[in-house]
Amino acid sequence: METRDRARLDAYFARISWEFAPSLVPSSLLVTQLRPESPAFVRAVGTVSRLRGVLPGPGPVDGAAQREVGRLFAVDELSRERLADPGTALTYLETRAAGEPVVLLDAGGCFAPSLDALCERFSGSVLGVVEAGESGHRRYAEREKLPCPVVSVARSPLCEPEDFLIGQSVVSSAEVLLRGRGETPQGRRALVLGLGAAGSAIARLLHAKGTHVTVYETDPERRAEASAQGFDVVRDREAALRSAGLVVCATGALSLRGEDFAALPDGAFVATVTGPAEEPANEPEPPRLPDGYSRYTATRHVTRYEADGHYFYAHNAAAAVEVPRGADADPHLSLVQAEIMAGMHALADGGLPAALHEPPTTARSKIAALWLHYFTER
Incomplete structure (x- = not known):
């Protein structure tokens, strides 16, 4: 990735981290694609939360990005089957964040099948889920009752x-x-x-x-x-x-x-x-x-x-x-990644009922304005 692109992403996410830093810092687990431009987003999540584990996926994993992220955070294998089993998912959560308040940053509804068990039996507390994928949005939306708040960015205009x-x-x-x-x-x-x-x-x-x-x-x-x-x-x-x-x-x-x-x-x-x-x-x-x-x-x-x-x-x-990827970083995904951080902010600050939510429109407007400033306006 070009040095100028990396510097621009780092500057953008530093500002996003400042704007959406929770008053009470939670722990987090992050399901995310690891592409060449991903480390800036992962580091930003680690700035506003205690990032206890990164689960790379879906799709191909960029080796250099994985190594860069692995130098700072625990990188674990993403397995839908393992996370779907309540006992296995609970053991994983206890291993990474026992006794801590946690936000689950999901993509594709990986935590949906075991969410009830995690909310009921985890030694800490599950503050909620931020969902980034359309299929995951449907999984949570189809639930008759949710055990915790879920903030979905899957249908955001920023996508x-x-x-x-x-x-x-x-x-x-x-x-x-x-x-x-x-x-x-x-x-x-x-x-x-x-x-x-x-x-x-x-x-x-x-x-x-x-x-x-x-x-x-x-x-x-x-x-x-x-x-x-x-x-x-x-x-x-x-x-x-x-x-x-x-x-x-x-x-x-x-x-x-x-x-x-x-x-x-x-x-x-x-x-x-x-x-x-x-x-x-x-x-x-x-x-x-x-x-x-x-x-x-x-x-x-x-x-x-x-x-x-x-x-x-x-x-x-x-x-x-998928979106075509060239030698230069594609900055568009950083719009949705910033909205994921806004969703984590909303969950960490509390007050959301156990239902499906979207980030507030004020957060989207702020993210869009910052993105335009860093990536398009001269």
């Missing part, structure tokens, strides 16, 4: 820049492929399976380019939202696939199955997307590609699948697309 970059990556790859064949997105019908944050961003980007966008979604509120945004909403998923030139799988429950591919028109383009804070177990499930198809490299990041005269294209071999 939208990351979602936009994911959408941009998919749409750009589709454009490169289509223009190489003398086509444009305007000539295609797009089917978006699932209108979550990333799916919505892709649908809007395609719509802005003149593409006819159809949405298949099981949630009635999101179906209404899709209709209000000008997209066609369909109930017949199979019929929609037969006319789709571009298919975006934005949720695991609606991912393509092997038999679906034969229904695709020749030359259809398939992509799977995921949000930046999802755990692999909660990412959209990659489409199960059918047997008997030969594969060829079409363009960078795009594979052509062909069998018996039928062919289609898959972005990234149908694996989930």
